[in-house]
Amino acid sequence: MTLTQDVQATILRLRREVSALHAELTRYELVVWTAGNVSARVPGADMMVIKPSGVSYDDLTPENMVVTDLDGAVLEGDLAPSSDTAAQAYVYRHLPEVGGVVHTHSTYATAWAARAEPIPCVLTMMADEFGGEIPVGPFALIGDDSIGRGIVDTLRDSNSPAVLMQNHGVFAIGKDARSAVKAAVMCEEVARTTHIARQLGEPVPIPPDQIASLFDRYQNAYGQ
Numbered sequence: 457m458t459l460t461q462d463v464q465a466t467i468l469r470l471r472r473e474v475s476a477l478h479a480e481l482t483r484y485e486l487v488v489w490t491a492g493n494v495s496a497r498v499p500g501a502d503m504m505v506i507k508p509s510g511v512s513y514d515d516l517t518p519e520n521m522v523v524t525d526l527d528g529a530v531l532e533g534d535l536a537p538s539s540d541t542a543a544q545a546y547v548y549r550h551l552p553e554v555g556g557v558v559h560t561h562s563t564y565a566t567a568w569a570a571r572a573e574p575i576p577c578v579l580t581m582m583a584d585e586f587g588g589e590i591p592v593g594p595f596a597l598i599g600d601d602s603i604g605r606g607i608v609d610t611l612r613d614s615n616s617p618a619v620l621m622q623n624h625g626v627f628a629i630g631k632d633a634r635s636a637v638k639a640a641v642m643c644e645e646v647a648r649t650t651h652i653a654r655q656l657g658e659p660v661p662i663p664p665d666q667i668a669s670l671f672d673r674y675q676n677a678y679g680q
């Protein structure tokens with residue numbers, strides 16, 4: 457396949473970005489061993505950049521990232537791509553606004569996933585980032601696009617950029633890979649706080665109109 461210089465430059469940038477973002481997964485203690493991954497869509501091409509499967513986070517480099525098409529077929533790379541390649545490719549094919557996907561088994565969020573319980577919106581931080589509860593997706597086997605179908609079916613009509621896949625863990629999406637990593641970080645934080653709150657009593661839900669107001673401010677006015 458002949459790639460334009462623009463696409464080649466974009467792939468180079470995304471190889472660096474996706475590789476580096478895995479350090480955020482370890483920095484925020486969202487993963488153990490090799491159990492999590494980041495990918496990014498290549499804008500302007502039906503391609504994605506994803507981590508190789510089962511490679512230590514310390515050994516990830518821009519050069520060993522894998523480039524695939526949006527059916528998950530390898531286009532560039534010597535190593536096998538992540539086990540979640542087909543799932544994440546499905547997300548990119550069906551949600552064109554998504555530019556990044558992240559998967560973790562972060563402890564507290566995955567504890568909610570193990571119970572198939574959505575995390576209720578009881579924190580302003582949740583309303584800001586998730587615009588409501590963090591939903592649960594169906595149980596799905598790893599390796600094909602089943603997980604992708606579950607992610608898309610669950611998040612398509614949700615404000616939430618994260619889904620707790622039942623008995624599995626967190627899949628987070630974003631306009632780019634960095635935003636998806638942020639959603640995964642925030643998901644674990646609110647899962648932890650809400651879990652602790654529940655040990656002390658019944659957390660107080662935020663009324664839907666207030667959630668909408670907080671979500672609108674954070675999404676449209678917060679920051680620089």
Ligand SMILES: O=C(CO)[C@@H](O)[C@@H](O)COP(=O)(O)O
Pocket residue numbers: 490491492493507508509510511537538539540559598
């Ligand atoms: O979720 C799972 C396994 O439960 C995998 O996504 C996870 O271990 C990461 O696998 P990869 O190293 O990305 O192939």
